[in-house]
Structure formats: structure tokens, C-alpha cells
Amino acid sequence: MTGSDSPDPKDGDGARPRARGLARPGRQDWSAWPEYDAAAEGFRGYWYPVTWSSHVTGKPLAVKVCGEKIALVRDGGRAYALHDRCPHRGVPLSLGDQQFPGTLSCPYHGWTYRLNDGQLCAVITDGPESRICGKVTVRTYPVEERLGMVWVFVPIANEEPHPIDSQLPEELVENQFVMGGRMQERSGNWRFAAENGFDEGHAKYLHRTSMWRMFKPMPTWNITKIVPGGRWIYRVQEEVHWDADFPGVGRWSNKRWWKLQPPKETFNIGNTGKPKKINPVIAKCDFPGFASLSMPGVLRIVYPNFIHYEFYVPVDADNHRYVGVMINFTEGWKAAGFYVKYLGAIRWLFHGQFTGQDAWMVDVTDAPPEKLYRPDVSLTAWRGLAQDEFAKKKAAAGAK
Amino acid sequence: MRSKERPVRRPLLTLITGAALAVAAPLLWRRLARTVNTQVHRIDP
Numbered sequence: 001m002t003g004s005d006s007p008d009p010k011d012g013d014g015a016r017p018r019a020r021g022l023a024r025p026g027r028q029d030w031s032a033w034p035e036y037d038a039a040a041e042g043f044r045g046y047w048y049p050v051t052w053s054s055h056v057t058g059k060p061l062a063v064k065v066c067g068e069k070i071a072l073v074r075d076g077g078r079a080y081a082l083h084d085r086c087p088h089r090g091v092p093l094s095l096g097d098q099q100f101p102g103t104l105s106c107p108y109h110g111w112t113y114r115l116n117d118g119q120l121c122a123v124i125t126d127g128p129e130s131r132i133c134g135k136v137t138v139r140t141y142p143v144e145e146r147l148g149m150v151w152v153f154v155p156i157a158n159e160e161p162h163p164i165d166s167q168l169p170e171e172l173v174e175n176q177f178v179m180g181g182r183m184q185e186r187s188g189n190w191r192f193a194a195e196n197g198f199d200e201g202h203a204k205y206l207h208r209t210s211m212w213r214m215f216k217p218m219p220t221w222n223i224t225k226i227v228p229g230g231r232w233i234y235r236v237q238e239e240v241h242w243d244a245d246f247p248g249v250g251r252w253s254n255k256r257w258w259k260l261q262p263p264k265e266t267f268n269i270g271n272t273g274k275p276k277k278i279n280p281v282i283a284k285c286d287f288p289g290f291a292s293l294s295m296p297g298v299l300r301i302v303y304p305n306f307i308h309y310e311f312y313v314p315v316d317a318d319n320h321r322y323v324g325v326m327i328n329f330t331e332g333w334k335a336a337g338f339y340v341k342y343l344g345a346i347r348w349l350f351h352g353q354f355t356g357q358d359a360w361m362v363d364v365t366d367a368p369p370e371k372l373y374r375p376d377v378s379l380t381a382w383r384g385l386a387q388d389e390f391a392k393k394k395a396a397a398g399a400k
Numbered sequence: 401m402r403s404k405e406r407p408v409r410r411p412l413l414t415l416i417t418g419a420a421l422a423v424a425a426p427l428l429w430r431r432l433a434r435t436v437n438t439q440v441h442r443i444d445p
Contacts, residue, residue: 052439148441173445180440331442339440347438 033387041067042314045156046296049149062094080115083139156397180342181325182351188362190320193312197299201375212354226381234289281329324351
């Protein structure tokens, strides 16, 4: 045991925590990443998936992202997003309905807003000559639809959004694929979810009991390095150890007689050994490591024949939206096979019980203060990436 | 022993049951998909 167990992350003088190598080893707080530390409600200036496209209809739907309450409504085939608060008396516009094409009316007094620019264009209870028309506006948000989902851009200031395709995983922009996905609102801060997703140490221990891994062992420990590549950081496995002797306590392994034998070589696509055959689209991507993470919290886990993504969408400081997506770059009759596999098994085993273990941990994580260990280089690399990228983005948006 | 008599036909009942199933099955499927918040899609950019 090293260092103090004091929960106080600050030193006695109340200023910055002590440097590494002094009396209190390990990081105690997140002051090294101030933008990340301040992003409890998420990073603005990004596109976030908020719901399935088919859930957005002419009947308004309330969603929350980055602490902002948003009303989604579809009109003329297009999805629109408005701030979910009527400026008149603060009633949620999502409780209203469409009384005129291209508008949304508040349920209370019929204040009616244009969907494309949020301007008050009619007040039903004040007659056609209402003087307040044109003088009140509700905020609107840019909306796009990708992967069968509605994405909303939450700006930092009033900047124009960047193209959504520049934020999506590159391989999802031009290739044809089939996908199965699940969305779930989960408790816990979005940063804990993102850190958990990229966390080097947790999967092999926490998920060793999951049904998804019932017949496949998990390693005991790895030597991993973090490699940057474009806007992503990759976890690259240099050594994989399937069992180990722990001095004074004994031997530990996740190998069992009913599980497949672990591979002898180190591998970086999938986590079950060197594959015989890799999907050509995945092979072409030439990912350096099987787990990668990018802003604003997009995890990519690459297997030989499919890719699993997780989008950690900030709802507010205490909740996030888990969006799990499994992609298969295939077409024709094989697509039908994927649907059956996804709806019959993957949804329940992987996007269900397996990630449910993650949801459990994210819910109960309580940091900082914290004491990090060697595998947590995955966490600090992610925080560094988030800090640097958002600082640049904020400067570009002209925000302080 | 198998009866040689033809079974009693209830065409109206069959029609109503079939129509009810035809309406209810997609609705139930959509309700289930919404409850588990799960979807599958073919994406063709």
C-alpha cells in the first residue's frame, strides 16, 4: 500500500495537488485535464445520437443531451430540434403538437413556433394580429440522420456545425453494412462510461463471468501501449498473459476446462486469438489495435468479422445514454443471418448482460479522488486526447 | 380411427382471427422494439 488514503484530493494549502513522485503517488484529481474535468455535462461542439429515426414522428419527443432539454419533431420527412421550453411560461414544447405544417404549438396557450428557425409565428389565443409574433424565438439545433439514428449538434457558442460525417468512424461513411443497435439511458456520468469502455484492465476481470464469454477465456493481464492514429487513440497489446503466479497468494487464470484454449500468439484484432479470415473492409482499415476511442466518446472494438461501437452520450451530469451498435460489412442473404443473430443473441448477451456489467460499474464509480495503476495509461491517454481536442475546438469557436 | 367427416368450417372466425393477427403482429413487434429500444438496419450510403 502506498500513499495516503485521505479522500481529500487537494494538499493542505488547498492549491494544486502535489506532483507525481512525492508523498502521494498517483493522480488524486483531474486538474491536469481542466476541460475534461469541467465537462460533467459533456463536450459541446459535437454531434450526438439521441434516438432512433423511427421514434421521431409528427408527435414531439423530449430528449436531453449535454444538460439541454430538446423537443424533436418530424415534419415533411425531416427531423427538427427545438429547445424544449416555451419562453412564455416555461412549459415543455414537447407536450404540444403541430397545429400548422412546419410549426410546433405550445400546449398551454398555443404559442406556435416555426420548426426551421424557432421563431414565434402565431399565438392562437391572441388572434391573427398578435403583436408578440416575430419578437420571440426558441433555440433550434442542427439535426442529421445517420445509422438509423437522429443526431443533434449542441454548439459551444453559436458556431456552425462541422459535417457530421467528419465525426463518424471513417469506415461507416462510405461502406455498405448491416447494423443492430441498442440505446439505453443509464445512470452515471458519461466520462465514467467512456473511460470504462477504453479501460485496459477491466474487461478481462469484470467480464470474465459474462455469458458472452462463457466459452472463451479472458487474459489475466496484458502489456499494452496507447498509440495515436488520426483522431483516434488505439490500445495495442504487446503481451497477453493467460495465467500468472501472484507472490504469496497463488496462481490465477480465467482458463477453464469448458472454455476454448487461448491462442499462443499476441493479436490485435478481436480478443480471441489470431483470426483465420478477416472481413475485407476491416482488413483494409488496418487498425493498429482492437480497441480505439475518439471524441466525443466513441469506442470502437474491432473483431475479425464485425465491429462493435459504443457512443457515450452525455444526458446530464449524472446520466448518460448508452448507444451500442454492432456493424457487419455484409450484404445480400447474409444480412438476414445477421439480423437473426443480433436480435436472437447479440442484443441479449453482448448489448445486454455483458454491457450491463459495465453499466453497473459506471453507476457505482466515484472518482476523483483516485489512484491509478499501470493499465490506466488507457484512461490518461483518453483524458489527454479529450483535453487537447476540446481546447482547440473551443478556441476555434471563439468561446472562453 | 380417423373420421371421414369433414371438419366444420368457420370462415368468418378464420377471417377475423387472420385480420386481427395481421393488425396486431406488426403493432406488437413495434411495441417490443420500442420497449427494448433495439433496431436493425441496412445502411447503404
